[in-house]
Amino acid sequence: MASLTSSQASILARPSSRRCSPLPTDRHHVSLSPRDLPSSFPGLRASSSPSLRRLRGVISAHASAATEVSLVDKSVNTIRFLAIDAVEKAKSGHPGLPMGCAPMGHILFDEVMKYNPKNPYWFNRDRFILSAGHGCMLHYALLHLAGYDSVREQDLKNFRQWESRTPGHPENFETPGVEVTTGPLGQGIANAVGLALAEKHLAARFNKPDSQIVDHYTYAILGDGCQMEGIANEACSLAGHWGLGKLIAFYDDNHISIDGDTEIAFTENVATRFEALGWHVIWVKNGNTGYDDIRAAIKEAKAVQDKPTLIKITTTIGYGSPNKANSYSVHGSALGEKEVDATRKNLGWPYGPFHVPEDVKSHWSRHVSEGAALETEWNAKFADYEKKYPQEAAELKSIVTVNLPTGWEKSLPTYTPESPADATRNLSQQCLNALAKVLPGFLGGSADLASSNMTLLKMFGDFQKNAPEERNLRFGVREHSMGAICNGITCHSPGLIPYCATFFVFTDYMRAAIRLSALSQAGVIYVMTHDSIGLGEDGPTHQPIEHVASFRAMPNILMLRPADGTETAGAYKVAVENRKRPSILALSRQKLPHLPGTSVEGVEKGGYVISDNSTGNRPDVILMGTGSELEIAAKAGEKLRGEGRAVRVVSLVSWELFDEQSEEYKESVLPSEVSARVSIEAGSTFGWEKMVGCKGKAIGIDSFGASAPADVLYKKFGLTVDAVVAAAKEVSH
Numbered sequence: 025m026a027s028l029t030s031s032q033a034s035i036l037a038r039p040s041s042r043r044c045s046p047l048p049t050d051r052h053h054v055s056l057s058p059r060d061l062p063s064s065f066p067g068l069r070a071s072s073s074p075s076l077r078r079l080r081g082v083i084s085a086h087a088s089a090a091t092e093v094s095l096v097d098k099s100v101n102t103i104r105f106l107a108i109d110a111v112e113k114a115k116s117g118h119p120g121l122p123m124g125c126a127p128m129g130h131i132l133f134d135e136v137m138k139y140n141p142k143n144p145y146w147f148n149r150d151r152f153i154l155s156a157g158h159g160c161m162l163h164y165a166l167l168h169l170a171g172y173d174s175v176r177e178q179d180l181k182n183f184r185q186w187e188s189r190t191p192g193h194p195e196n197f198e199t200p201g202v203e204v205t206t207g208p209l210g211q212g213i214a215n216a217v218g219l220a221l222a223e224k225h226l227a228a229r230f231n232k233p234d235s236q237i238v239d240h241y242t243y244a245i246l247g248d249g250c251q252m253e254g255i256a257n258e259a260c261s262l263a264g265h266w267g268l269g270k271l272i273a274f275y276d277d278n279h280i281s282i283d284g285d286t287e288i289a290f291t292e293n294v295a296t297r298f299e300a301l302g303w304h305v306i307w308v309k310n311g312n313t314g315y316d317d318i319r320a321a322i323k324e325a326k327a328v329q330d331k332p333t334l335i336k337i338t339t340t341i342g343y344g345s346p347n348k349a350n351s352y353s354v355h356g357s358a359l360g361e362k363e364v365d366a367t368r369k370n371l372g373w374p375y376g377p378f379h380v381p382e383d384v385k386s387h388w389s390r391h392v393s394e395g396a397a398l399e400t401e402w403n404a405k406f407a408d409y410e411k412k413y414p415q416e417a418a419e420l421k422s423i424v425t426v427n428l429p430t431g432w433e434k435s436l437p438t439y440t441p442e443s444p445a446d447a448t449r450n451l452s453q454q455c456l457n458a459l460a461k462v463l464p465g466f467l468g469g470s471a472d473l474a475s476s477n478m479t480l481l482k483m484f485g486d487f488q489k490n491a492p493e494e495r496n497l498r499f500g501v502r503e504h505s506m507g508a509i510c511n512g513i514t515c516h517s518p519g520l521i522p523y524c525a526t527f528f529v530f531t532d533y534m535r536a537a538i539r540l541s542a543l544s545q546a547g548v549i550y551v552m553t554h555d556s557i558g559l560g561e562d563g564p565t566h567q568p569i570e571h572v573a574s575f576r577a578m579p580n581i582l583m584l585r586p587a588d589g590t591e592t593a594g595a596y597k598v599a600v601e602n603r604k605r606p607s608i609l610a611l612s613r614q615k616l617p618h619l620p621g622t623s624v625e626g627v628e629k630g631g632y633v634i635s636d637n638s639t640g641n642r643p644d645v646i647l648m649g650t651g652s653e654l655e656i657a658a659k660a661g662e663k664l665r666g667e668g669r670a671v672r673v674v675s676l677v678s679w680e681l682f683d684e685q686s687e688e689y690k691e692s693v694l695p696s697e698v699s700a701r702v703s704i705e706a707g708s709t710f711g712w713e714k715m716v717g718c719k720g721k722a723i724g725i726d727s728f729g730a731s732a733p734a735d736v737l738y739k740k741f742g743l744t745v746d747a748v749v750a751a752a753k754e755v756s757h
């Protein structure tokens with residue numbers, strides 16, 4: 025047996041439990057938590073019972089066996105050292121988690137999961153999400169061993185470098201094989217809930233007694249950090265409620281986060297909490313070397329079909345590092361040359377950096393042929409399914425390939441200026457219901473505001489545990505996870521088009537998920553109603569001010585603020601077509617007239633002229649508006665024209681789309697020669713200088729709103745026809 029280093033000895037010598045530990049002043053001075061001790065609550069099964077002291081001391085135990093390592097040990101250590109070496113070369117990254125999670129990673133990718141490395145997008149693959157995205161070298165090492173072309177040896181050597189396919193956190197748009205983009209803790213597990221929901225929904229709709237055409241698992245690894253985040257609890261609460269039996273999450277219970285031992289801030293019993301959320305919970309006490317326990321836990325999890333499973337798996341962060349294991353110092357920086365050498369010795373790893381031993385390579389090489397065979401088998405099954413169930417097969421194909429049915433956009437309702445005035449939230453509901461009839465992958469819901477957001481699909485029931493084929497998603501009051509779950513749904517299949525809804529002001533609660541929609545090219549449709557002070561009496565807590573401007577500042581998202589029925593239909597056309605870019609539709613609570621001059625084609629261009637009495641592209645003044653204020657701009661235009669002015673009124677429904685138009689087109693709408701410009705929008709004027717120029721005037725609200733009837737608020741905040749007329753005269757002297 026290898027002799028212990030002094031730090032190993034100190035780990036072994038520590039008491040097994042201490043209620044509270046101070047911030048570690050020395051990296052070795054960590055303590056074990058009461059959460060280590062076997063729980064007495066009935067749902068929690070411990071699948072093995074080695075003493076925790078032994079677990080913490082496996083470093084030395086393992087080293088003794090290093091001369092006769094099994095192939096599994098060797099593979100697990102390959103994963104560890106690929107992570108160690110990549111982080112070391114980059115001089116940046118998180119080696120600790122991959123070192124601790126390598127055994128579960130190995131078992132998942134080598135023994136359990138169905139996938140085809142040469143087609144990372146094969147529909148019926150098992151999904152894997154590393155919610156603890158900082159540990160991404162674990163995922164990259166696994167993709168590399170499994171034979172994915174996206175992560176070759178050179179990619180591992182380029183970890184975290186410019187234009188590499190191995191960025192600092194997993195990015196679905198950079199690395200085929202990575203399902204979703206993780207890094208902001210808690211998002212990944214919520215995405216996993218969305219992926220598992222998608223599987224359950226599609227399985228319920230398309231599986232037949234003689235053909236399980238949709239049949240895969242969703243696996244996730246989340247750490248203490250994810251567990252601490254509220255979004256994870258929101259999402260896992262829904263997963264329990266929905267009974268997502270094919271969701272299996274590994275909780276990497278290593279007791280360490282950045283500030284040290286989790287005891288300083290996180291002492292709840294996670295397992296009991298998950299039981300209360302309706303999950304099946306298993307505890308694997310030795311995640312470092314207890315391979316059979318991990319295998320048994322997965323088997324047990326699969327047998328439980330009506331509940332998601334949390335496998336709490338106790339591991340040692342930085343497993344194998346003699347001086348840094350089980351400490352925060354191995355969390356977020358390279359081990360350092362000396363410690364890497366020491367770890368190589370400790371784990372009996374005689375190889376140089378980035379080396380994959382031949383027997384490990386050859387063992388993993390079968391995944392290429394096995395994966396191809398799995399896909400071929402599924403394709404044959406689908407061909408058979410298509411013969412028997414052509415209608416269902418066509419729908420499923422549309423979901424898998426995102427070939428939307430021809431002419432789908434014709435289903436959108438049309439309006440004329442004579443149509444009765446209505447709130448755009450109501451007009452939105454007409455669009456949602458029209459689209460659900462023609463788009464097989466259209467589904468969504470609201471965070472407990474369906475009757476205010478007007479988001480119910482009337483021809484469908486509620487998606488529930490026992491009605492997973494339905495398409496109305498009831499998120500409860502869980503905005504943040506709603507966004508992340510929708511990201512997961514979109515990332516499951518390109519033809520799944522989820523929408524989700526709340527009051528626009530509560531995008532604040534889900535901004536991180538919305539940002540990840542934008543970053544990860546997830547075309548979620550955000551139906552955000554009550555989009556301004558026009559909501560009235562609920563007051564400033566509910567009245568968005570800076571929100572439109574803030575989303576205009578966000579890359580790769582469409583911020584649409586339609587003015588009437590035609591523009592609402594146009595906004596939906598754009599939103600559905602943009603499968604790699606999310607859209608936010610800001611919709612009114614209050615009734616709005618259908619304006620002459622609005623058009624779907626105009627919306628597609630983002631900005632366009634709705635009325636004009638000028639000639640030669642030289643109006644005296646240009647009035648611009650969006651959403652509910654376009655009506656005010658239009659009325660001000662009429663008034664000014666009555667006084668003999670040449671006035672152009674422009675809808676700027678989506679700045680992003682307008683920005684993308686040709687210079688020629690933009691010049692035809694906003695000629696640079698015309699500096700007399702006035703804008704009106706019931707929100708922050710921030711950013712409008714881009715449109716009105718330095719000589720123009722932006723009318724808006726740069727304070728919080730107030731509680732009063734909408735018409736009073738519009739007057740008090742100066743959002744009136746007279747204000748626009750006066751501003752127009754001022755800027756055009």
Ligand SMILES: Cc1ncc(C[n+]2csc(CCOP(=O)(O)OP(=O)(O)O)c2C)c(N)n1
Pocket residue numbers: 118120121156158159207208209210246247248249250276278279280281282341355
């Ligand atoms: C929302 C969010 N907050 C903070 C961070 C920064 N951060 C990255 S990892 C981490 C600690 C995570 O601890 P744990 O999940 O236990 O990971 P481990 O230490 O086991 O690698 C923190 C705070 C983040 N990535 N996301």
